[in-house]
Amino acid sequence: MSAAPVILLRESREPEDFEELTNVWRDSVEATHHFLSLEAIDRLEPRIRDEYLPRLRIQVAERNGSILGFIGMKNRQVSMLFVADEVRSTGVGSKLLEWAQQQFPRLVLDVNEQNPRAAVFYIKRGFTPVGRSETDAHGLPHPLLHMSWDGAAR
Template identity: 45%
Template sequence: MLIRPALAADHDELLAIWHRAVLATHDFLSAVDIDLLHRQVGELYLHAVALHVCVNENQRILGFIGLNESHVEMLFVDPDCHGQGVGSRLLDYARCRLGPLTVDVNEQNPAAHGFYRRYGFQDTGRSDTDGEGRPFPLIHMAYRRAAD
């Protein structure tokens, strides 16, 4: 696996990975919520962060991370690649370049919360709503491994 900055030509595939991953992991979202977020991700969010992709030897994108300085704004892995180390590789890449990271995780997504905890993040707080004021509680987390 190789990690590289995302290219403009990757945009459609990143949005497709986002969509497949959300369908596989965000069962608390309605179809209307997903449609709205899909438009926002494609039109706004992918353009507002520094994007890096993890690709295989055939240059197939397996997942991506979106960063705003040292805050992980998004981390999505193709569901076919879940459990294969793609998310951890992307976090390693970001942490090596930026140092300790922070992330907000949907409280209703316990698998993602568990993933970040296993990686070394610790809970630092909670919000009743997401960044847009929607009723999707967030758990705020920070990477706290002593070795960093």
């Protein structure tokens, strides 16, 4: 029996990766963010590619040259963590989050309350809810849970 192909982490190659990262983002959002309409996702997609990704430090998970997921950091804030639907629950997200936890002794993030699997994912990895907002960063009625992780307290 052969070993499963290894998942490699690397820094994003900007901007060459942005189209594939955006495709992973869209695949993940369509599978997990059922509270967003396809029209809302369509409106967000060019902003993700052209505005949000260029502002972040991005670590990519890939296997055999294909991007499986990515984490986008702004200092110690996890701004994005998205995994292609076909590899969800296979350890890709955990590997990316572990990378971030090795970079920073403390992390913060916001997670959509309407995506409960994501909130559970973070709680299982040591994050604690520390607050809540009724709206997202754009003022839309998508409640956010504010979470933090303190590696020094572990």
